[in-house]
Amino acid sequence: MNITIHTSFLPQNDPDAALVFYRDVLGFEIRNDVGYNGMHWITVGPAGQPDTNVVLFPPAANPGVTDDEQRMIADMMAKGTYGHLVLASDDVDAAFDLVQSRGAEVVQEPTDQPYGIRDCAFRDPSGNLIRIQARG
Numbered sequence: 001m002n003i004t005i006h007t008s009f010l011p012q013n014d015p016d017a018a019l020v021f022y023r024d025v026l027g028f029e030i031r032n033d034v035g036y037n038g039m040h041w042i043t044v045g046p047a048g049q050p051d052t053n054v055v056l057f058p059p060a061a062n063p064g065v066t067d068d069e070q071r072m073i074a075d076m077m078a079k080g081t082y083g084h085l086v087l088a089s090d091d092v093d094a095a096f097d098l099v100q101s102r103g104a105e106v107v108q109e110p111t112d113q114p115y116g117i118r119d120c121a122f123r124d125p126s127g128n129l130i131r132i133q134a135r136g
Helices: 015-025 067-079 092-101
Strands: 007-011 029-036 039-045 053-057 084-089 105-112 118-123 129-134
Touching: 015 029, 015 039, 015 053, 084 092, 092 105, 092 118, 092 129
Parallel strands: 007 053, 084 129
Antiparallel strands: 029 039, 039 053, 105 118, 118 129
């Protein structure tokens, strides 16, 4: 049996800004773009990897989340402590330069981590932490 990652979910609170970031800054393909009841879901994925998807979803879409929890989620998103996505590149420094040149908010320049990974980090427009690490 072969189990793979097909779809992951990452919150977004501004679909237009999310679309620009994931399409124009990271170079992801737009796979689906759905609006419903004033909310917006966008499915993106890396070019050449049609079976790997990230759904950028409105956190308010979960009816089981209370108003207090919604406020907590919004606070955590603003701090960059709620959603995370780790990407990989054959050349972290070149990926950093490209993403930075396209206007992404830098959290960490390329760094050799003590646990053996070279990586860098950005925040998307919703505050999610996006790390790019060396493919190993």
